Amino acid sequence: MPTGVAMRDAREQLFDAAERVLLREGPEGLTSRAVTTEAGCAKGVLHKHFQDFDGFLAELVLDRIRRLDEQGEALLGSAGQGSVVENLTTMLTDLFGSVAVAIVSLTISRDGLRARLRQDVPAGVPILTEAGRVLRDYLVAEQNSGRIAAGVDVDVLGLTLIGSTHLMFADRTGARPTADEVRAFVGSVVPS
Incomplete structure (x- = not known):
């Protein structure tokens, strides 16, 4: 230009x-x-x-986290509607089919970026931490509506869904899992 x-x-x-x-x-x-x-x-x-390149990258990650918050509101709005497995499959496929997996790698690979992000997200890998919160809120809403049993530990379930789905999508150069593969996984861990 x-x-x-x-x-x-x-x-x-x-x-x-x-x-x-x-x-x-x-x-x-x-x-x-x-x-x-x-x-x-x-x-x-x-x-x-931007102050410098790590500042730019931190703002990029935080911007994408804000977008995740918008997806979370939509997911929370779907509580009590449709299938729990389908709602989770859609959210997880959208999350990990996007730039999120690459942002995780970026965050892990840059010490300066991680240090800056710690000011806003004090624990975990920022985009995954936020995705875990979004999932937990949704799972609690479904539990409150009776669609997930009261005895299910939604914290453990949310971490299982985030961690395992991340692993399914982690190879950015390989074939991406299909929605059917994600659905099969989600259906195997979400109690009906």
């Missing part, structure tokens, strides 16, 4: 460019130069909006 031409929604364009690079090249290929090249702008644009 030529100097002096304003970018509309520069932050969002940079975030979207970072996602594309992250999905295509993995955490090792995600550099400020790669992001600005992908966004079609000068490198200085990133530094105009």
